[in-house]
Amino acid sequence: MTDAPADNPYVREPPTEFPPVETLDEAEAREQARLLRAAIRYHDYRYYVEADPLVGDRAYDALFSRLQDLEAAFDLDASDSPTRRVGGEPVDAFATVEHVAPMLSIDSSGEEPDVREFDERVRRRVGDQRYVCEPKFDGVSIEVVYEDGEYERAVTRGDGEVGDDVTRNVRTVSSIPQRLRGDYPDFLAVRGEVFMPREAFNAYNRERVERGDDAFANPRNATAGTIRQQDPSVTAERPLDCFFFEVLDGADFDTQGERHETLPDWGLKVNDAVERVDDIDGAIAYRDRMLDRRDDLDYEIDGVVIKVDDLAACEELGSTARAPRWAFAYKFPARSEETTVRDIAVQVGRTGRLTPVALLDPVEVGGVMVSRASLHNPDQIADLDVNVGDRVTVERAGDVIPYVDSVVEKNSEGHFQFPDHCPVCDSAVERDGPMAFCSGGLACDAQLQRAVGHYGSRSALDIEGLGEKTVQQLFDAGLLAGLPDLYELTIEDLSELEGWGETSAENLVAAVDAAREPDLADFLVAIGVPEVGPTVARDLARHFGTFETVRDASREDLQDVEGIGEVVANEIREFFDSERNQQVIAGLLEHVTPQEAETDAGSELDGLTFVFTGSLAEMTRGEAQELVERHGANATSSVSGNTDYLVAGENPGASKTEGADANDVPVLDEAEFRAFLEERGIETEAE
Template structure:
């Protein structure tokens, strides 16, 4: 056993610590070193009391002051150390995780949702080792990890992986407050423990709210959020997210205990956080041990919704260590443990909170944040409430239990309120905010709908506008999808649609996940779209109610972008003569073009882009019935020219490959996705020369 590592009572930073400190220049290096050791010792003890004992002895502000002082001293006197609590604030990003073999196998657990299977497990255990006692624990729905301590210091933290080896995520684990950098008390010289990293439910909902309001997709459940966080390559991102840990098993130790319960009793002494719902099923009284375990599971099922963390069942473990060794393991799971699972929540679930999502046009959509629920085999943690008027019509409030359905088996929505929550709670009554949570612009009502007035100055609208500009309904820019746009906006490379055309290879290559090839492909794709077909460009701008079909009709009617723009500004009633454009749509088009923000955005784009004029004279029907898709840069013509050409001769030109496509025409630097789709759908792939030969064979004179 190692020497005790408990803080001395003489430490001035333990109880009623100072929060004002001597200037750095008044300290010698020896004095600074002494203060650093005392601060580290005290902060570790404060962490233990906060995370393990749930009994802090200093206020949060005091703790923050001590932490800041420690970091200041370490930086000023070059006293950084891997064990220091300041390592919890993150560090430089890494390129990839190293694969590490576990100290002992981290196997899965045999499981079932049927009580009969649990009793069969007990019969087998008693048949092989006799009567036993069980330790019952919640089955946490998080990420299982191995934590290895040598001489009391955290040596490494490794994900479960395949059970034999996993990813070394030590730098990320150090940012989690409930992961001690050093153990306390009389700890073993060597200790490898298994823990579950998780995101508390309240923190998960708040994190999802922030993601929705930033225009990002929320996580389906806390487990996915945890898994996505712990494998971030940037530890500072992990440090910002609210992760916690429960420790629940010893994988290996230089000083083992006889029973599992003894191990769990020691954990808090060492600073390792243990769940307070653990119970021993000893078969005392009239019930057998396994019946006591089944009763424990039933009680935990009733308490499930009130717990601050997600569990999906309970784990029943043989307590005696020697009996565990006798029972052994299979290739996949330990034979001394069994998980008694809960039934999945189905369709009916409570609303925890309501966030608002800002769409491309500024439309505000209230989104219910739910306790994760199974709907048609899919885990759902959010559902649309459509608009403020529907909230009122369905009398939906925070805390209500609702039935969730999926429209067309895709989009979740709240169908009805099953049970009202506590209407006496003020926070249960939802009201649409007056200001946009993304840009703080005013939110205005328009009949049943609500809109953010921020326009392209709103990051949420900007991101979605860029995504739409590059989408199949816009300019079909391959490689400019949701993930790429979010990254470029977050990195400050895109503040407008026009910024797409000012991207530089050097800036792109410096980003995570980018290389010379991907940067070159993107810039080539953008260059090939500098003279887009007029209908594509008009649709790409995201003018309300102007999709590809309406944009095509407007282009055929007016021929040039300038003519459409001027007519929309000065004579919007003339637009009503176009198919699919009525009074309301004409008014929306007018409002778009007279908006100063939109006008500035369009002018900026036109500095880089020249939409093609539409030849109002029609060609022939030589290509009637054929459908073409184009990718890459063509040498003798732009992609827009090619699309316009085949359409003028009766063919269709679409932006994506499907089973209805007849030819995929491939130029220089083509997109891989369309080629993969062509291969999957047995669509012929032709180069530019073959395309020209095909046109010539149809009697089309390219001159």
């Protein structure tokens, strides 16, 4: 086939603007789409395989958008179209598929004598051999199958015999062609390694940190998590790449080198660091050179693979049940606890605190791979005199939290300049001793998105369906610009979102509506008052009775509540004094009426201790805890020998039920709990 004919108008000088699709008839649209697909495949080949792009990003994007418009307007579906890379319908689970040929592992060692012993075994069996050496990529191995030149399926390595069908996800990886080029075989199964380039990984981790998500530990974890996403559109958004290095079935070659040279002719990307050497000394020297280059590569490697070049000799050597006898991996030594700072991101927390985070070349510290480490605060950065590019030592506080301990080699001048404006909302940064805070409050998107997620969380208003991904989608769609907007959501707006139907839209709107008259303690937790968790919130509710009374309480009044000291009282007062927080709360109160709490404590449950688990139908867990505490009982979070009753709703936690069994604690379901209270004269009717 001809991928990019000379007369294709979209190859050399593609337009950046097109006339409306309505000006074309169906025949013209089909021909234009055919030319666009061919041109885009060619540009992909030039960019990903030859690393020599012919057009700029703007021109390429214009071609891609035009093809999308044509396919949508004229229903021009094509299985191998480049537009299919944007994803597809989510899957509930991955099917397993048997490999065309076994995907074996490779024997390995980090010791040179073991490598020389491998060479001796080879020479004893098939005489002196040349070797092909290639980087040992630290990614996810896959089998990709093409039939009649078209992408058919992709399967993870799995156990070597069968793997997970990740066809739709792998289709989104731009460097994996949907259609082969040149004189390809009718059937081809190839093995490749999907990976996330280091620079893209660092940029992606920075985005995750700045929006409050956990960073991936290393590129391999990021790749593995991405390739097995149940929603292909999520995979499409993440920066994956792929190198191919083996033909499993469909084509015969004389040498490994010939195969390596042919794969690009079919449009399959290979690594340019592959070398052919004369003997094992050359292979060992190659490994040493790659070890020196390791930190300069834009992909993670953990060693090199040494393969007998002559494929007839490989056939004679054969394989064991788990590994070929013609290949050996010479591993690199484990990274020390020194590593390089690749970037410094500033994460904005729900309370507005700005925390600098060093994004690192992954390093194993105490048996755990670390790719990010806290720099704590601006003063710590200045004290360490740390900047991007510096070599640092990393430790784990209490063997848990990674942090940068010291700079061992300065590769930059000066130190990182902590921002004086929030990296998310551009509000001024305020200092409180060594700590820095965004002054934007709930008007800051980073704080606001996390605040919305917290608002609907189980510990707050328990709005079912308002998870992290949903909140992100609502913000991306422009349906949320503040907490009060939750109560403006409509079934019509939600039904138009990708992956939503009328039923899921109705469910979320109903769940939000059910949160219009929240328990006072739950509401105090939900709006994110600093230092106010469920226990303090219940204490405030019982003491003051109404939201307005809590909001207007002085520092002295707040300190009258048992367990609240000067520091917590100041935090609460400053929260309610914030003009931006006042605006958000005023907007919420147009939709929400926090319920008045009972302030008179009874003694009907004096001396009893309750633990709650699972979801209750007639009240929230917070309401149940507040109810028993109001009548003299204690409500704790874990079961012990001091627990009198475990109240178990739907989907109870296993650890709590097991704790109840171990400590002979009676377990009450919701009906039994309500009967227990009513026997003691405690009203349990839902308001």
